Amino acid sequence: MAKVTGTITDISEVAKDLAAFYDDPLGFVMWAFPWGVAGTPLANMSGPRPWQKEYLLEIGRQVRANAFDGRNPVQPLQLSTTSGHGIGKSAITSWIGLWIASTRPFSKGTITANTGDQLRTKTWSEMAKWHGMFIAKEMFKYHNTRGNMSLKAVGHEDTWFAVAQTCKEENSEAFAGQHAVDSTSWYIFDEGSAIPEKIFEVSEGGMTDGEPMRFIFGNPTKNTGFLRETFRAQKHRWVTYQIDSRDVEGAINKQLAEQWAEDYGEDSDFFRVRVKGQFPASSSNQLIPTDIVEAAYGKHLRGEQFSFQPVILGVDVARYGGDSSVIYLRQGLMSKMVAEFKGIDLMTLANHVAAAEDEYNANAVFIDVGMGAGVIDRLRQLGRSPLEVNFGGKSTDKQCFNKRAQMWWRLKKWLDSGGAITRDKQLSSELTAQEYLFKNDRILLVSKEDMKRLGLKSPDRADALALTFAEEIKTLDEETLLRRMLRGEVNTSQTDYDVLA
Secondary structure, rough: OOOOOOOOOOOHHHHHHHHHHOHHHHHHHHHHHHOOOOOOOOOOOOOOOOHHHHHHHHHHHHHHHHHHOOOOOOOOOOEEHHHHHOHHHHHHHHHHHHHHHHOOOOOOEEEEEEHHHHHHHHHHHHHHHHHHHOOHHHHHEEEEOOOEEEEEEEEOOOEEEEOOOOOOOHHHHHHHOOOOOOOOEEEEEEEHHOOOOHHHHHHHHHHHOOOOOEEEEEEEOOOOOOHHHHOOOHHOOOEEEOHHHOOOOOOOHHHHHHHHHHOOOOOOOOOOOHHHOOOOOOOEEEOOOOOOHHEEOOOOOEEEHOOOOOOEEEEEOOOOOOOOOOEEEEOOEEEEEEEEEOOOOHHHHHHHHHHHHHHOOOEEEEEEHHHHHHHHHHHHHHHOOOOOOOOOOOOOOEEOOOOOHHHHHHHHHHHHHHHEOOHHHHHHHHHHHHEEEEEOEEEOOOOOHHHHOOOOOHHHHHHHHHOOOOOOOOOOHHHHHHHHHHHOOOOOOEEEEEEOO
């Protein structure tokens, strides 16, 4: 078969070639994309990485062993893979999807990921990249818009397709009823540790006829759940892979891996999960459980529940160009973001902090001294008294490794005791994404820098809220409370705070 040097338009001709790849996904990948062709993104690449080649070869072996005849159903082909960071999971999910869709007429597939952002901006956008280089891309229409993330065969859009679906538990019905009696019903789960059990359960229905397939990929962030059981109780039904990032060329900077080993310990859950691709020793490395955040999300409070409490501002100053500087307010159980800025200089930010302090009659302003030293100095020049906080400083709580861990631990307890946050999806995501481990038997948070290296957003809003817990600020004394009530700043009987407003 000739080496591909561009795209082709004769679909009938390419259909003959595709038949040869029915049980040869590696051959398909080598044929379908312009490896080594000048002027393409693959100009300097000769093919998949070694682990990807072995994975694709294993799929081919499983297909030949099943020997599906187009009528009688066969056992599901199921592969589950855990790995460290950066090994190329997104690429192989695209190859698998295009291989199945191209070699199995009237196949039906569903692809999902742990979050909507992950699905839309990474998993499914990676499909756009490979579909764009696919020699037979004219066979399929690719869509990536809200409400329509799909890959559909031209002329057979309703019967031959792959769709991307969010994995929220309430969306589980979208994974039901997928059958391909004389073809392949298939599912790909990206970041499988965080996908609800219900989604996997419903997908079982698509494994009952035809030539069904399921593929799971992800960092093994939890030692419970469906992904974990594919390596344990259900291991006899799955082909499993566990891949160390250090064994994959280009996956992770060796110097960074050494730094992580030094910072967190090679036996820490962080290193096990993010580098070795091994399941954590503890049940979860998510600091704040999702259900706690969901309970606080959009919660309505009455004025008497918080208006007698001191007003505290937390200011997280941006570390890098893409990060945000955030001012957050908390008063008792109530919280809200006051302002967020990108690309703002420190002097201007200091003026905004001063204005917020005046507008809300703040009793304390806590500022991260790491990047906020200039803001603190400017505020002091203005006659203010900001309180500096060193994230890496000493914790007064013996169970926390440093000041940042202590603030987040207090934030967690505040949420659990009835704290309210606005309907802010970004804040919610940041709160639930923060990971932790134990170092010297004390809680240590994964740093903001390392979270960004893992492809996670910098938790700027969450850190600003956490800063409001830097120190205990006493409840207003009776004299101050009376004075504020006389000024109309506090109304304990009528004022409501609606986080939906």
